[in-house]
Amino acid sequence: MDTDKSSNPSKGPELSNVMAPEETALGDKSDRQREEEKESDAVVPDGFIAVPSVSQQRAREKHRYNTIGYQKKKQRSAVDFSTVSKGTSAGVRTRGALKQALFSQGVSDKNSTLEERSGGVQGQVDALKQVLDSFIIPADLRWTWGQGGTEKTLEKSWTDLVHAHEFMSKNQRHQQEALWELLNTELTYINKLTIAKELVLAALSHCHGYGFLQEVSPTMLFSNLPSILDAHRLFWHEVMYPMLQEVRHTRQPFDPLKLEAGFLQFPDRFPAYFEYCWEEERNVEFTRRQLDTNPQFHTYLTWVENHPQCGRMRLGDMQAKPHQRITKYPLLLKAVQKTTQNTPTQNAIERMVRL
Structure with a gap:
């Protein structure tokens, strides 16, 4: 079959009309694209409609996407999707609205959890x-x-026990005052340890009986303080009290050698x-960690320290008492030695201080 365009002159204008828009849209073309279009036009038989090639279809699509009308339509679609006006459906929410709703729900759940926990802690307190x-x-x-x-209790002063104290020398009076301070502070110390045991530790044991403060043991607060208390009570009965009783009976001055x-044996x-x-330490x-982290311990300690029987002592003061007392004995004995004029007695006190 003769496929030359001149054999069928009626087809020429039609093909020209079809290709005209393509040339307008594509502008300058490469030589290869022109050759492909010529080959496509050359093989169209009589009675058939020319079908655009692949390159022609791509060119048309590119032209259509680049038109101003298509871009405006695309922009309207994007705006309509990202912003929901009052006229849109009630069931549609923007991404921002959804995030706000989810965030609000999370905060609400968190606040509810905190409130429940707070209520539980307060209830336990x-x-x-x-x-x-x-x-x-x-x-x-x-x-x-x-x-x-x-x-x-002891007498108010050593002068209530010792007769003829007004005739004593200044050194003798100072010696008696130093020995009285040793006796008086020993009894005061025993009473403070008694408060720590009978109030602070006993109250803690009482709380344990009801299931509270199980994580706080007596030894974590006061180590072996009850053993120290027992030792000092025995020391009072066997050493301090006999000297006191002798002065009460004889009305003679306190004798430091009675303590030797x-x-x-210290x-x-x-x-x-x-x-x-x-x-x-x-x-x-x-104790410090418990105060910072344990509301129950804070409640317990507040109750103990504000109790009238506590004598306005703080737990830290009670914990420091043993260390303070054991380091004070040399000072008390040296005060007695300083006011003692008898040499054998001075030597005996010196031996006590060394221990």
Whole structure:
């Protein structure tokens, strides 16, 4: 078949009309594209409609996407999708609205959880307060001692016991005052340890009985303080009290030599101090952590320190008492030695100080 364009002149204008838009849209073309278009036009048989080639289809699509009308339509679609006006469906939410809703829900759930936890902690604190208020302790926590265990206090001054004190020399009077301070501070110290045991530790044990403060043990607060208390009570009965009783009976001045045997046994009487001083720093640090992190412990400690029987002492003061007391004995003895004129007595006190 003759496929030359001249054999069918009626087809020429039609093909020209079809290709005209392509040439307008594509502008300048490469030589290869022109050759492909010529080959396509050359093989169109009579009676058939010319079908655009692949390159022609791509050119038309590119032309259509680049038209101003298509770009405006695309922009309107994007705007309609990203911004929801009052006229849009009630069930459609923007991404910002959805994020806000989800965020609000998360905050609400978190606040609810915090409120539940806070309510639970407060409920436990209130229950602990009731347990502490139910703890019954004696009206007087002072230690009772002496014959029959009926004595609680000393005389107001050594002058109430020693006759003819007004005729003593200045050094003798200072010596008696120093010995009286040793006796008086020893009894005061025993009473403070008694408060720590009978109030602070007893209240803690009471809380344990109701399931509170199980993580706080007596040894984590006061190490072996009960053992120290027992040792000092025994020291009072065997060393301090006999000297006191003799003065009460004879009305003669206190004799420092009456203390020699007891103080020479000091290392054997008070080995518990080694353990207490070794663990003191750990106990103080444990107490600090509990105060910072444990609401129940804070409630317990507030109740204890504000109790009338506590004598306005703080837990930290109680924990420091043993260390302070054991280091004070040399100072008390040196005060006695300084005012003693008798040489044998001075030598005896010197031996006590060395221990």
